[in-house]
Amino acid sequence: MGRKKREPLNPEKKNIIAELIKTYEIKTAQDIQDALKDLLGDTIQEMLESEMNEHLGYEKYERGENTNSRNGYKTKRVRSGMGEYEIDVPQDRDSSFEPQIVKKRQKDISEIEQKIINMYALGMSNRDITSQIEDIYGFELSEGMISDVTDKIIPKIEEWKYRPLESVYPVVYIDAIHFSVKENGSVKKKAVYVILGISSEGYKEILGLYIGDTESSKYWFSVLNELKNRGVRDILIVCADGLSGIKEAISSAFPNTEYQRCIVHQVRNTLKYVSYKDRKEFANDLKTIYHAINEEQALANLERTSEKWNEKYPNSMKSWFINWDSIIPIFKFSPETRKVIYTTNAIESVNSQLRKINKKRTVFPNKISLEKSLYLSIEKISKKWSMPIRNWGYIYGELSIMYEDRL
Incomplete structure (x- = not known):
């Protein structure tokens, strides 16, 4: 029996691949692994920061009424489908912070990789992202937290508008x-x-x-x-x-x-x-x-x-x-x-x-x-x-x- 014909890539996937090749100057298969690891690591790091903001009720370098406060970071090595890499998990003084995107004692995050990349690539609304996270992983990620993540690009927008x-x-x-x-x-x-x-x-x-x-x-x-x-x-x-x-x-x-x-x-x-x-x-x-x-x-x-x-x-x-x-x-x-x-x-x-x-x-x-x-x-x-x-x-x-x- 003849080999099954490969389906052509849709335009969205082709654009994502072209962007990765250009941004990370990809030449080898290992370059692909490194690029995806870097992209996923930055995404998870931003979401962890937003989770801590929501937990404390104020942004980093601000002060709130909460007596609890940030207490540095703890480096954690996690496994993924693209190999192992390190993330910095924010800590709080009374140790009440329970991260959801990468939970305590969780060492393997391979199941969430593609979903996070897809959500960013598709330009989904805050409500859609929240719903998908809850549906797949069983925990609730507030729309406010999603806004915190996307609001980080506002300074970049202002810089771009007046460049x-x-x-x-x-x-x-x-x-x-x-x-x-x-x-x-x-x-x-x-x-x-x-x-x-x-x-x-x-x-x-x-x-x-x-x-x-x-x-x-x-x-x-x-x-x-x-x-x-x-x-x-x-x-x-x-x-x-x-x-x-x-x-x-x-x-x-x-x-x-x-x-x-x-x-x-x-x-x-x-x-x-x-x-x-x-x-x-x-x-x-x-x-x-x-x-x-x-x-x-x-x-x-x-x-x-x-x-x-x-x-x-x-x-x-x-x-x-x-x-x-x-x-x-x-x-x-x-x-x-x-x-x-x-x-x-x-x-x-x-x-x-x-x-x-x-x-x-x-x-x-x-x-x-x-x-x-x-x-x-x-x-x-x-x-x-x-x-x-x-x-x-x-x-x-x-x-x-x-x-x-x-x-």
């Missing part, structure tokens, strides 16, 4: 994604604006995540000014959909920056109200516009397409004429460079990854909870960007000619 940026970004994409968040006793839809930059070396980088309520020139002006305050001196091209006020804000904050409206969104919006039987022909006519050799030919094709379809679909092409100054920047570039700047597909790919958060948590209890989940997802996504975008050498050369003395 210095490069002085010049050839291309920047801006797009929005929506999440449900509890606020003042009701659930509200919150827009998360994702800003993705392409560096001068051709690498993708999330410049910022902004949770906002309404779009306006004033709002976008403040966002762009924050990028300037973090060191951004110049942006050659901003590619975005028709976000309200974005065009005016760009012209004020970065006067020399060109605003390229996303052609893919422009086409989608045009075809939205076109009947199915006409859609293919209409789409092909639109293609003659944005695939034109130059602006002159594109304008001629725009007028011809508008004249052809205007009687059947009145005003269907009106937005093309209104937004023409934001559509035409692509026509001075080669096909290779056009592929990079005429669509926000690069950032939509990021958003599709962020939407996976909603599979496990449809409503976030507060804004901080959403920020933590987004940050962890972005951290995971960014680790995959280890290579410049395709044909960057050629594209950079073309941009250097078009925007002389700015790169």
Whole structure:
């Protein structure tokens, strides 16, 4: 009988493996063992610290009303499926602390390894993690304790949000994604604006995540000014959909920056109200516009397409004429460079990854909870960007000619 075919890895597992290989510079099977041991050991250590915080009622280096207090650590060697390693178990003065994640006299923790890694990888809610711990191991881990563990990343989030940026970004994409968040006793839809930059070396980088309520020139002006305050001196091209006020804000904050409206969104919006039987022909006519050799030919094709379809679909092409100054920047570039700047597909790919958060948590209890989940997802996504975008050498050369003395 033939050998059973191995099932392909799902994307989540592939991403986890890629992150481990990069972070720990894995070259051998022993490197894999060492990486997983280090990851598990740090996770257990953080959970032990949170258990002690809950037991005493206050954080480390703080003081509470409890007469009991911390009393150092006791090193403990435990066995796992990946070998033996040491953990430091917190101690208290009256010896009443009973750790649950690794109990007293417990020497073998192999059964909980995969579950802990899975819970972190899946981005589960506090309630889900608590429920799973209780279901599998028979003890209750409070949601507060889970929050204590995840709250440890808040300083990292703040550091990431205000980190210095490069002085010049050839291309920047801006797009929005929506999440449900509890606020003042009701659930509200919150827009998360994702800003993705392409560096001068051709690498993708999330410049910022902004949770906002309404779009306006004033709002976008403040966002762009924050990028300037973090060191951004110049942006050659901003590619975005028709976000309200974005065009005016760009012209004020970065006067020399060109605003390229996303052609893919422009086409989608045009075809939205076109009947199915006409859609293919209409789409092909639109293609003659944005695939034109130059602006002159594109304008001629725009007028011809508008004249052809205007009687059947009145005003269907009106937005093309209104937004023409934001559509035409692509026509001075080669096909290779056009592929990079005429669509926000690069950032939509990021958003599709962020939407996976909603599979496990449809409503976030507060804004901080959403920020933590987004940050962890972005951290995971960014680790995959280890290579410049395709044909960057050629594209950079073309941009250097078009925007002389700015790169």
